[in-house]
Amino acid sequence: MAETEPLYIYNTLSGKKEEFKPIAPPFVGLYTCGPTVYSDAHLGNVRTFLTFDIVYRYLTFLGYNVRYVRNITDVGHLLHDADEGEDKIEQRARMEKIEPMEIVQKYTNGFHDTVKTFNLIPPSIEPTATGHIIEQIEMIQRIIDNGFGYEVNGSVYFDVKKYSEQHDYGELSGRKIDELLEQTRDNLEGGNEKRFFADFAIWKKASNETIMKWPSPWSEGVPGWHLECSVMSTKYLGPQFDIHGGGMDLKFPHHECEIAQSVGADGINPVKYWMHGNMLTVNGTKMSKSLGNSFLPHELISGDHPLLDQGYSPMTVRFFFLQANYRSTIDFSNDALVAAEKGLKRLMNAVNLLDKLTIAEKTTIDIDSLIISCEKSMKDDFNTPITLAHLFDGVKMINSINDNKDQITKTDLKRLKDHYFNYVFEILGLKAENEESESRGLPDELMSLIINLRNQSKDNKDWATADLIRDELKRLNISIKDSKDTSTWNYEN
């Protein structure tokens, strides 16, 4: 692998693409905000995790030793207002009449199934908030000791006003603290324990009924939502690490608060490169549970949802996402998914052809520029749509060789195969989905029997019988496709 071109990453902190320089190469620390496991992850959630799956895969491909940390939020994420509502998991547990930790387990399992379905590589470490209560309490103490936290009635708040006198609260999201006050739609209402409207809870005293709570120097309570990411990233990646990812909607306040907490506790700006993935939209509007326009992965695959004309395979969805830049919104539609389905098939057909090409004395295609182009586009802030475009240029080449219009030598074919293997499977994380061949056994043998009989009819030019077999199978949702000397079959969806 030619390791010459630098990698550029769009850093939210600066608002531009910057050359990626790891703090301690060959090691790279990558942290992504994981799910709050109080309900099923929907497709929009999947998109963000996919974005960082690509980052992880590509950095690894480049030879970096990546430690990828993605947390599970299993406590502390409150409803409605980050500091006032009920814990999401507790509320859900009450609704389903089970233990909060059962909720956590149930939806953690579901999340793992989902990410596996879409072929996401598991993180190196997947820490939970409840597993790091002690560390969170320690961090709160450091924040208090440094004068950036204060206790009121057993709860501890981060003193944003004080912090902003010495530091830039808003450096990530571009907000100005004094403007924030006027711009906030709902300003401070009465009965609030906070000294300043922008302060946020880092420890919240729990009510008597609350099941999930822990002792602390201030009260029995729960840690604030923003805190866990600061604590766990620091613990596993150090006080300063390379890349922090998450959805665009977490930029403010969540990530802004993370910075403030780390600086407040340890005096170090925790992250060199902030990356934010954009939203999945439906008819131009953000997919979200509250709007009722979200659907779950299994609904997408089965097609069992009012917004869906049909089901789409996980790899179709993965390909669909990769056709857009992670920093752009991508709009869901059935047309777009159908297009992705066909595009993916075209790509995969060509990849499969690679094993069947005949070798020649010379090579008449330009493999070098294909390889260089793909490297260039991936190193330009993980530009997967351009990379796919290059790979489709290569598809033309492959087909052309297959049609004997171009030629390739043994060595070059090996390079081409390696290239597609690397990019399609390793970097973009696509995989073959031959669902019809999954442990078919008997049907497979029956079908080859039928196809053989039909081929005999064809050999005898008994078209009526051959067509009858094909038509009758079609009624059973099985389609027959004749190529030059063989016939293939598959289930129709």
Place this chain on the structure above:
RNA sequence: GGUUUCGUGGCCGAGUGGCUAGGCAGUGCUCUGCAAAAGCAUCUACAGCGGUUCGAAUCCGCUCGAAACCUCCA
């Protein structure tokens, strides 16, 4: 209301101060007993109005439109 981003051909989506994005659909062709599939070729574009420039879809301004964030959200 504030902040930010965006408005590309039938659809999805890149990119960029002058040079083909790509995928899907459409059209034509090849292959084929027929069909399907597949392959090849090919058409339509840069919201509107001004400005900067030799030249702008790309830079600047305004208008219109959309979205995200400012509340929990990936």
